[in-house]
Amino acid sequence: MEIKKTDILIVGTGASGLFAALHMPSDKEVLMITKDTAEHSDSYLAQGGICVQRDEEDFDSFLEDTLKAGHYENRRESVEIMIRSSRKIIDELIGLGVDFARKDGKLDYTREGCHSKPRILFHEDITGQEITSKLLQAVRKLPNVTILEQVTMLDLIEKENQCLGIAAKREDGTVLGISAGETIFASGGIGGLYTHSTNYPHLTGDALAIALRHGVELEHIDYIQIHPTTLYSQKPGRRFLISESVRGEGAKLYNAKGQRFANEVLPRDLLTEAIRKQMREDQKPYVWLDMTCLGEQVILGHFPHIYQHCLEEGYDVTRQWIPVVPAQHYFMGGIHVDSDSRTTMEHLYAVGETSCNGVHGANRLASNSLLESLVFARRAAEKIGCGAWETDPDKETDFMEIYRKTEAEIHRQEKNLAQIYKQEVLEEIERERRAR
Numbered sequence: 001m002e003i004k005k006t007d008i009l010i011v012g013t014g015a016s017g018l019f020a021a022l023h024m025p026s027d028k029e030v031l032m033i034t035k036d037t038a039e040h041s042d043s044y045l046a047q048g049g050i051c052v053q054r055d056e057e058d059f060d061s062f063l064e065d066t067l068k069a070g071h072y073e074n075r076r077e078s079v080e081i082m083i084r085s086s087r088k089i090i091d092e093l094i095g096l097g098v099d100f101a102r103k104d105g106k107l108d109y110t111r112e113g114c115h116s117k118p119r120i121l122f123h124e125d126i127t128g129q130e131i132t133s134k135l136l137q138a139v140r141k142l143p144n145v146t147i148l149e150q151v152t153m154l155d156l157i158e159k160e161n162q163c164l165g166i167a168a169k170r171e172d173g174t175v176l177g178i179s180a181g182e183t184i185f186a187s188g189g190i191g192g193l194y195t196h197s198t199n200y201p202h203l204t205g206d207a208l209a210i211a212l213r214h215g216v217e218l219e220h221i222d223y224i225q226i227h228p229t230t231l232y233s234q235k236p237g238r239r240f241l242i243s244e245s246v247r248g249e250g251a252k253l254y255n256a257k258g259q260r261f262a263n264e265v266l267p268r269d270l271l272t273e274a275i276r277k278q279m280r281e282d283q284k285p286y287v288w289l290d291m292t293c294l295g296e297q298v299i300l301g302h303f304p305h306i307y308q309h310c311l312e313e314g315y316d317v318t319r320q321w322i323p324v325v326p327a328q329h330y331f332m333g334g335i336h337v338d339s340d341s342r343t344t345m346e347h348l349y350a351v352g353e354t355s356c357n358g359v360h361g362a363n364r365l366a367s368n369s370l371l372e373s374l375v376f377a378r379r380a381a382e383k384i385g386c387g388a389w390e391t392d393p394d395k396e397t398d399f400m401e402i403y404r405k406t407e408a409e410i411h412r413q414e415k416n417l418a419q420i421y422k423q424e425v426l427e428e429i430e431r432e433r434r435a436r
């Protein structure tokens, strides 16, 4: 039996998990695990950028844009916290070496759908990779943080609504117990549950299934965002995103007859609806997106990776229209947390896309998720940092006792556990949707 003991356990090495790790007290031992390699997270895939409050006057308009996109179902307190914290987060990222685009030496801002003004910082069309790789670099330098790759959380170890740690599995199938004073789920979204998604397929909402089984409260679990424009392909696997900033910069949508049919900067849910309606009318599995009108300079300067990827798929976007189709993209719901990212179970936190702190309401405003992930990951770390760290020997005995039972149960079920979890999350989403 393999048992590990740590002060703080973080499940997930995306932007939210890494940023939490960076803000943990340096005298505490932090263990991070990830189901795949450290670089394989959706945070690396973010293209468009990260929002920031431009100046004091921008507060009201940023707030209104976020609430309007979220159909006013957002938790206002969380949105305010996010916006007020945004400049500090950006300054910190720049301090860590993140290279945002600049014009005449000053930060350059782009715009995406539903933003009333340009307030998005970007690095070409690979902002997520630029931010997350710098976070990973910084975390790897911390002597108190260990990252274990290819280790999958399988279950929670808890007693009387107190989280004591988890049970996990290595790539070779061996099961291990991780006892932790505090645990953070930073386990990303649910795209892996869908055939057409922009997400990594290993992101299957495991943390949600586990939370559900242990009575941890979930929120808005049926609020799932579909991205209106991904490159149409008949190949299996992840769908390639055509960032919203492409439309923000002026790209246009056309139907099969070559006519425009929608305002390209509508909120994602409304534009998705318009595209699906058009696809039905045209009886085609896609509509057309014209990037040629942006001109070669903008395409090659701002969207070089989209240009390259489309070229590899046989489309030169400087000369040709491309077929696009909506696909699952983001999860607004998740494990219910308060404004310090605490779940309804003691010693258990949730951050990033796995959590629901209410920032996004019923629909996420473009480029708010990286910011939200970082702001609330830091708040979780700060909350944990200022907690009392008393050692309770009973907890270790409890952990071992419950872990033994959990391990036996895992060995009994392990073969289909992943499938069972997927099914449970999908059923819960459907149950919630029907109840609404």
Ligand SMILES: Cc1cc2nc3c(=O)[nH]c(=O)nc-3n(C[C@H](O)[C@H](O)[C@H](O)COP(=O)(O)OP(=O)(O)OC[C@H]3O[C@@H](n4cnc5c(N)ncnc54)[C@H](O)[C@@H]3O)c2cc1C
Pocket (backbone or CB within 6 Å): 011, 012, 013, 014, 015, 016, 017, 033, 034, 035, 036, 038, 040, 041, 042, 043, 044, 045, 046, 047, 048, 049, 050, 051, 127, 128, 151, 152, 153, 154, 186, 187, 188, 189, 198, 199, 200, 202, 203, 204, 205, 206, 207, 241, 329, 330, 351, 352, 353, 354, 366, 367, 368, 369, 370, 371, 373
């Ligand atoms: C194509 C694409 C483009 C995007 N563009 C933007 C953008 O421009 N701006 C923006 O703000 N947002 C964007 N987003 C959304 C944003 O990238 C994500 O919401 C955000 O990065 C989520 O970060 P995270 O840390 O919560 O999760 P992730 O970065 O997805 O990390 C999840 C981690 O959890 C691990 N994990 C999951 N389950 C387990 C388990 N059972 N055991 C162990 N580890 C586990 C994974 O291996 C991974 O390390 C985009 C998303 C996609 C897919």
